[in-house]
Amino acid sequence: MKYDRAQAIQKATGLFWKLGFQGTKMRDLQEHLDMRPGSIYAGFGSKELLFKEALNLYTEQSIQQVRHYAHQYDNALTALYEFVKDQVIGSSAETSDSQKPNNCFLVKTVAELNNSHAEISLWAQIGLEKVEEEFAEVFKLAQTQGHLEQHANSLRLAKWLQVQIMGLRAYGQLKITKDEMIKMLDEMFSSLPKAT
Amino acid sequence: MKYDRAQAIQKATGLFWKLGFQGTKMRDLQEHLDMRPGSIYAGFGSKELLFKEALNLYTEQSIQQVRHYAHQYDNALTALYEFVKDQVIGSSAETSDSQKPNNCFLVKTVAELNNSHAEISLWAQIGLEKVEEEFAEVFKLAQTQGHLEQHANSLRLAKWLQVQIMGLRAYGQLKITKDEMIKMLDEMFSSLPKAT
DNA sequence: GCTATAATTGAACAATTGTTCAAATAAATA
DNA sequence: TATTTATTTGAACAATTGTTCAATTATAGC
Numbered sequence: 001m002k003y004d005r006a007q008a009i010q011k012a013t014g015l016f017w018k019l020g021f022q023g024t025k026m027r028d029l030q031e032h033l034d035m036r037p038g039s040i041y042a043g044f045g046s047k048e049l050l051f052k053e054a055l056n057l058y059t060e061q062s063i064q065q066v067r068h069y070a071h072q073y074d075n076a077l078t079a080l081y082e083f084v085k086d087q088v089i090g091s092s093a094e095t096s097d098s099q100k101p102n103n104c105f106l107v108k109t110v111a112e113l114n115n116s117h118a119e120i121s122l123w124a125q126i127g128l129e130k131v132e133e134e135f136a137e138v139f140k141l142a143q144t145q146g147h148l149e150q151h152a153n154s155l156r157l158a159k160w161l162q163v164q165i166m167g168l169r170a171y172g173q174l175k176i177t178k179d180e181m182i183k184m185l186d187e188m189f190s191s192l193p194k195a196t
Numbered sequence: 197m198k199y200d201r202a203q204a205i206q207k208a209t210g211l212f213w214k215l216g217f218q219g220t221k222m223r224d225l226q227e228h229l230d231m232r233p234g235s236i237y238a239g240f241g242s243k244e245l246l247f248k249e250a251l252n253l254y255t256e257q258s259i260q261q262v263r264h265y266a267h268q269y270d271n272a273l274t275a276l277y278e279f280v281k282d283q284v285i286g287s288s289a290e291t292s293d294s295q296k297p298n299n300c301f302l303v304k305t306v307a308e309l310n311n312s313h314a315e316i317s318l319w320a321q322i323g324l325e326k327v328e329e330e331f332a333e334v335f336k337l338a339q340t341q342g343h344l345e346q347h348a349n350s351l352r353l354a355k356w357l358q359v360q361i362m363g364l365r366a367y368g369q370l371k372i373t374k375d376e377m378i379k380m381l382d383e384m385f386s387s388l389p390k391a392t
Numbered sequence: 393g394c395t396a397t398a399a400t401t402g403a404a405c406a407a408t409t410g411t412t413c414a415a416a417t418a419a420a421t422a
Numbered sequence: 423t424a425t426t427t428a429t430t431t432g433a434a435c436a437a438t439t440g441t442t443c444a445a446t447t448a449t450a451g452c
Contacts, residue, residue: 001418002429018311022218026410036431037411043429047410101311108307110369111299115214125370159367163380167363171355173306174321184359191387198399198449222440232401233441239399243440 005043008033013054017105020112021051021120052123058105059127066134076142080135080161081189088168088181102173106131107166132158149193157192164188201239204229209250213301216308217247217316248319254301255323262330272338276331276357277385284364284377298369302327303362328354345389353388360384 015032016024026047030037044050066083073079090100101108109124135158142148148157172181211228212220222243226233240246262279269275286296297304305320331354338344344353364384368377 020218020308022216023308023312025408027408038413038432039430041411103307107366111304111307111366112216112219114369115297116219128370159372159376160380160383163363163367164359165363166366167359167361170303170307170362170366171359173310174324176355180355184356187356221438223438234402234443235400237441 003033003035003039003043008035008043009050009053009057012050013057013105014099016051016054017058017108018101020108021047021117022112048120051120055106055109055120055123055127059130062106062127062131063134066131066138070138070141074145075147076138076145077147077189077192077194080138080142081185084161084165084168084189085182085185087165088172088185089178103169104166107169128162132162135161143195146195149195152193199229199231199235199239204231204239205246205249205253208246209253209301210295212247212250213254213304214297216304217243217313218308244316247316251302251305251316251319251323255326258302258323258327259330262327262334266334266337270341271343272334272341273343273385273388273390276334276338277381280357280361280364280385281378281381283361284368284381285374299365300362303365324358328358331357339391342391345391348389 011033012029015028018024019028024047026037026040029035029040029047029050033040035043040050044053065086066080069079069083069086070076071079073082087104090102106124106127110121110128113124114121136154139148139152139154139157139161143150143152143154168181168185207229208225211224214220215224220243222233222236225231225236225243225246229236231239236246240249261282262276265275265279265282266272267275269278283300286298302320302323306317306324309317309320332350335344335348335350335353335357339346339348339350364377364380
């Protein structure tokens with residue numbers, strides 16, 4: 001029976017995310033996907049191509065998640081807050097029993113490969129840019145909703161949010177309680193130029 | 197002639213920092229240190245032990261750097277600002293011609309190895325804690341200098357600073373200008389509870 | 393200078409790596 | 423059902439990995 005391509009990529013993403021590109025061996029993938037090497041190579045071409053599929057999936061799912069939160073809340077700023085909280089709280093070492101790694105797959109990939117596999121790193125960077133654009137859209141939405149100051153620069157805020165998420169998720173790998181994480185998160189969002 | 201141990205560790209640190217633990221091959225080290233495998237193993241025992249030496253050196257140098265800035269400026273907050281600027285500006289993709297990688301070696305190590313080499317990752321985490329303690333000391337110094345509000349929580353501020361540095365350095369790997377980086381940095385420090 | 397100790401050398405090893413491909417099996421078409 | 427096409431299988435390969443160690447060279451003590 002033909003393998004389920006979408007499911008295979010999903011599983012591969014989880015493994016690559018956890019172990020990194022170089023840390024994930026083809027034999028790990030074979031076991032985790034329950035596929036023999038020939039099938040993997042017939043279906044994806046190479047470890048690198050499969051990794052790029054994983055980056056694409058992760059990026060697409062991140063964007064969808066942002067949009068999901070944006071539609072879920074009347075206040076787009078609240079939506080962003082809840083999105084970040086979701087990403088970051090699964091990111092406190094406290095709840096490390098969860099399956100998903102704490103850090104961002106894209107950031108981790110850039111860190112790992114920027115000085116040795118420039119092309120893959122660029123792939124991840126493009127993903128981060130797409131997510132950032134999505135953040136900017138949501139900030140603009142917050143402005144039309146009247147929750148964010150009209151003269152606020154949504155592009156700049158999107159950059160700011162990326163930096164904050166990267167920082168929190170990286171820090172979330174260390175020993176820190178969920179409460180402390182949320183406290184920092186609250187402080188961050190309280191500094192946003194909310195409309196009066 | 198006996199090799200220069202300190203210099204060897206320094207060089208190894210640079211390579212590990214750039215390529216990561218798994219990305220750095222023993223043959224890369226042999227070339228970069230100009231040492232034969234037997235010498236490296238006689239001197240350091242294994243790739244992993246040499247890597248830990250690198251983590252220690254990086255940690256120690258980071259702490260020394262913080263102290264250096266703290267003594268250089270009358271205002272400890274200014275010192276921290278200049279320290280972070282130094283770390284982060286070498287971190288904008290604009291100046292990627294520089295030798296040193298943009299991100300933090302300790303953060304990069306935790307990201308790479310947290311799910312596969314727990315012991316090494318812990319080593320890096322301990323380094324990060326030491327640096328954070330140093331930040332807290334400098335914030336306390338700022339209080340005795342009268343530059344920081346007396347009731348400010350130095351431990352909390354140290355955590356906050358770690359998050360900001362992690363975020364900025366991670367973001368600094370992407371396409372962004374030095375000016376934009378400094379602008380974000382200025383905003384961050386302007387949010388500190390300065391004494392009036 | 394002679395010996396004893398310390399350090400370096402580099403060829404070699406066993407294990408692991410990403411990948412291939414002929415054979416086997418399943419699915420589709422008739 | 424028979425035949426063609428699509429897919430999976432897993433043993434095998436060449437390259438690379440971290441590491442070892444007997445031989446060689448340098449250093450130190452006398």
